[in-house]
Amino acid sequence: MANRHGSRDVQERLLALLETLVRETRPDRDNAAPIGLDSRLDRDLGLDSLARSELLLRVEQAFGIRLPESALLAETPKALLELLQAQPQPTHASSESREKPAPAPPTPSVSDSTEGQPHAATTLNEAMDWHLQQHPQRPHLYLYGGDDQPQVMSYADLDREAQGVAAALASRGVSQGDRVALMLPTSRDYFIAFFGVLRAGAVPVPIYPPARPAQLEEHLRRHGRILNNAGAGLLITATEARSVARLLHAEAPHLRHIVTLADLGEWQSHRKPRRPEPDDLALLQYTSGSTGDPKGVRLTHAQLLANIRAMGEHLEATPDDVFVSWLPLYHDMGLIAAWLASLYYAIPLVVMSPLTFLSHPLRWLELIDRHRGTISGAPNFGYELCLRAMTSERTQHLDLSSWRVAFNGAEPVSAQTMEQFTECLAPCGLRRNALMPVYGLAETAVGLCVARPGRGVIVDRVNRERFSQHGEASPEQDAAAAQCFVNCGPPLPGYALRIVEDQGRELGERREGDIEFRGPSTTDGYFDNPEESEKLRHGDWLRTGDRGYLADGDLHISGRRKDVLVRGGRNIYPYDIESAVGRLEGIRKGCVAVFGDPDPETGVESLVVVAETQEQDPARRRELQRAIADTVVDIVNVPADEICLVPPHAVLKTSSGKIRRAATRDHYRQGRLGERAPPLWRQLTRLALRAGFKRLQLALGRVGDWAYYAYAWSIFGLGLGLFTLVGLLLPRLTWRWRLAHYLTRGMAALGGIRLAVQGLEQLPRERPFVLVANHASYLDVLVLTAALPCSLRYLAKEELERRLLIRLPLSRMGALFVERFDPRQAERDMQEVEQAVTAGDTLAIFPEGTFHADPGLDDFHMGAFLTAAHVGVQVVPVAIRGTRRLLRGQEWRPHPGKVSLHVGSPLTPDGDDWNAALRLKNATYDHILRHCGEGPRRRT
Structure with a gap:
């Protein structure tokens, strides 16, 4: 065999195959240098991973052998020739005619005494604990490496080794909430390391491993920004990474240790990690490894479980299913949809590496056949790769009748690819209605829209001209005039979608715009990246960055708003x-x-x-x-x-x-x-004029800003002066309040502050209540007074009572001053407050107590809610949004803009004790958090 493959004839046949493929993929190479044994497949010939996969298929067919998956990493024809020399003499004329592999090891059924789902689990750790109690020896993973027989791991096997990793991490100083980066290929080590990090109470940060070991140094250099952003103190990776430890330490100062799983086996600790809580961070999913400003999506245990449960409910997942996956474990679809969802639902997961799939795509289908897989999927390119590899000889032994959910997501779905895939595999038992387009993003864990099971691929044909010109997805019967979009299905149970125009106005059915969503797994933002987190949110909705339209409640994706390229699901x-x-x-x-x-x-x-x-x-x-x-x-x-x-x-x-x-x-x-x-002088002139105009704009902008500052404070001062001269002399509080209401409305309008108020009809008309609002700026009192038609008595901190110029107008407006630091005086003040409410006064309270320059809803003090519970009056939550942007704390430079107020439904106390007040507080906080446009303030 070695002589035959080492002959001149074999070398020429290999180069001829390569020449043919390169001409097909790169027809512009007519005048390029000839292909030789030392030509680089990627840099010289431009063959990407998909083209090299096609090359391996042709080599296997031509030489009647099966190449190892490492052939995909060959960088030159010479390396491929050496692999050919190392292969044994085939016993059949062609690798396609080999016998069907032996059946997979049997999968034990779930105990009849359980439902197979940890419904009460609030964390991934608790989900694992439930399975350990119910069926510890149930096979969880079937790991395929180089052998034809899988390595089987039960729940008990995985947890036992993960607990050892957790102990080793604890011994190295990893504690609750610390971030641990994982850069491992699909392997037993990955699963053990990931769950070991969870068992340690820490947060795994998956990053993708290098495709070829020779590129490890450059690869880790690029990942330094992610490690630095995550503040990862430890990286679990392959042995090759040790040589670049100094580089990583320079790129990521927080990184203290670079270890392999074998290194961790040498350490032990008797310290028991603290179990995570549902709202603790469970995963940082980075959406990009190559941007200068990496974004790590924050996902809690509760959010992951919410998305997993929603997907499982929609797909009717049960422990009788079998999931077959080659999807990368650093990608949300492979990590969450394939592995963690399978772990939760006690679904056996059959795993092969992405490298194996790229080198032998039909191996994926063979494993679905062998294990009677019911759920599996891939990005669109995965289906295309299988189509390239298919021949009647290669697929004649396949039985895909068990495959009920074949999802397609992570990149644009091609209806043509799906149709061809179904036609080619229909003789193998694949049902047309098994194909399922899906749509999701890391900011919702993984899944957002999933087509209805059993419906198949539905294509919406719309008028191309009307769509491109007006964004109207009008149905079109004429194929020549139609543009086709794949139906990605409705949002998952508990999730909502909307389409908005550039200004944020919601659009109706069949109108294209920006896609926004909300749901139980919605992230609260990007890790240590408040600016990008702020851009992500649009009120209580999140921006996807994609564009599309809704038709009969189903989502159709039309494109991406950003300049992101998608290649191979990346x-x-x-x-x-x-x-x-x-x-x-x-x-x-x-x-x-x-x-x-x-x-x-x-x-x-x-x-x-x-x-x-x-x-x-x-x-x-x-x-x-x-x-x-x-x-x-x-x-x-x-x-x-x-x-x-x-x-x-x-x-x-x-x-x-x-x-x-x-x-x-x-x-x-x-x-x-x-x-x-154009001539250089013309271009230079144009550029100079543009640059000069831009500088002038900036200068005028600065002048305009200072002019507005002076104007705005003149308006505020004039309004305060008029109230001092007229309002303070009015004998009745209701008269003073009405004058203040109209004055502040006028001040806001003249100052360019646009007020939008929702829910005024919620305010009780005939009885007193306690109004509770978030506090973000000095402008909050102005906008509340301008927006609300009823008279209120503000609660103010006692320090303001000592300032004459502030005390006089506040006192005349009925403000009550309360002590914040002396407990005995504070209790007496709160008794006076309760007496005022009992006497029929309505109070306005900012329960955060103070405000900050940076966004975030602070925790609420209990005073307002204890008052409402003791007196038995309702609490009305009011969410103020926008004032922090217009006038930040510690600043005196106001800005014009929009402020919105959302008045919620009155909340009635269900008792007069502490617990009743606590329930009031929590309900109020939840309402304001949903509508104030900011997340909860993080404690340091």
Whole structure:
């Protein structure tokens, strides 16, 4: 065999196969250097992981052998030739004709005395405990490596080894809430390490491992930003990472230890970790590993379980199901939808590595057949990869009749791919209605919309012209005039969707806009990233960043709002590629655009790099293209599909110098990138004028800001002066309040503060009550007085009573001053407050006590709620939103803008004791939290 594969003939056949594939995938290589044994498959030939998977399939068919999965990591034809030499002589003429593998080990049924679900569990740890009590020896994982027989792990096996990891982590100083990064391939070690971190009460942070060990150093350098953001003190990884420990310590100062699972086995600790609570952080899911500002989605135990339960309920999951997965465990679909959901529902999980799938795609289908899999899925490219590998010989032995849920998500779903997949595998028993488009995102754990089981793929055909011009998804029967969108189904039980326009107004059915959602697993934001967290929220809704429309309650995705490319289920962000390419000698820095060019039929995006250069020499330009190709592979581990070298000013920019990727992509599609640029003097003049205009705008903006500050405080001062001269002299409190109401409304209107009030009809008219509002700014009293038509008595802190200029107007408005620090005086003050309510006065209280410059709803003091419970009056919650942006704490520079008030339904105390008051407080806090536009304030 070695001689046969080492012959000149075999070498020529291998290179011929490669030449054919490269011509198919890269027809622009006509004048490129010939392919040799030392050519690089990625950098020289531009073959990405999917193209190399196709190459391995052709090699196996041509030589009648089965290559190991490590062949996918071969970087040159020479390495492939060496693997061919190492393969034994095949016993059959072709690998396709091999016998069907032996049946899988039997799966024991769940005990009849249980339902198979830990309904009462509030954390992942408790879910595991339930299974350990009910059926500890039940097989949980079937792990496939290089052998044809799986390694089986029961719940007891997994927990026993995870407990050892937890003890070792404790001995290294890992405590409750600490972040532990995991950079491991799909393997036994990954599952043990992940659950070991949970058992230690810590927070796992999965990051994807390098595709090839040779790129480990560059890979970890890119991940330093994630480790730094997460504040991870320990990284569990492969042995190769030790060589770059110093680099990681420099990139991530919080990182103290880089260990393997074997290292952890050498440590023991008798300290018992504290069990996590439902609202404790359970996972940091990073949405990108290559942006300069990584975003780690915060997910609690309660949020993960809520999403898992919603998905399981919708899919009617039971312990009788079998889940087969090759999905990466650093991705939410592989980690949460496949593994953690299977763990919760006692579903046996059959696992193969993504590398095995890419090298032998049909292995996935073979395992579904072998284990009688019922649930499995992939991104769209996974189905396409199987289609490329299918032949009648390869699929003739498959029986896929057990497959009831074949979901497709994580990237755009192609109806054409789904149709072809169904047609090819219908003879194998695959039912058309098993195909299921899904939509989700890390900010809701994983799942948001799932098509109804058994419905199959439904395509909505809309009028292309009307949709592109007006955003109207009008049904269209004429195929030539139609644009097709896949139906992703309704939101999961307990979740809600809405479509909004750019200004935030909700749109109706079949109108395209931005997709927003809310639900029980909604994240409270990104870890240690308040700015991005603020951008994520739109009131009590979250922005997805995607666009689409609703039809009969089902979601249809039309595109992404951001410039994110999706390749192989991964997000690729342009910025780092553009920066790295811009640093190459010969490339104009800041003049590089990276974007995706989607195939209209499959939805798969090509990665296009457009870079400006003044080089004209053909040889030098080829060197630049090769350098760019190397750089792209180093940064994102996939090759660029097309590299365009263009003259100066061909990459379009905004007036502020930002890359206009969409406009540059349009020029690329129209073939206009090579157009001759205007004369240099004209461009310089235009740029100078734009720059000068921009500077003038900024200067005028600063002048305008200071002018507004002076104007606003003049308005506020004038209003206060009028009230002092007129209002303080009025004999009745109701008259003084009415004057203050109209004055503050006028002050707000003249100051550019737009008030939007909802729920005024909720205010009780005939009886006193306690109004409770959040406190975010000095403007809160002004907007409450302007918005509410009834007279109120504010509770003010006792310190204000000592300030004459403040005490006089507050006293005339009926304010009650309370002591905050002296318990005995505070108790006497609260008795006076209760007497005032008993006498028929309505109180307005800010139970946070004070406010801060940074956003966040603080905990509430109990005084307002004890008063309501003791006296027996209702509490009316009022959520104020927007005042913190208009005038922050410790600042005296107001800004115009919108402020909204949401008046909730009155809450009636169900008793007069502490517990009744506590229930009032919690209900009030929950209402205000939902409507104030801010999350709970984090304690340090």
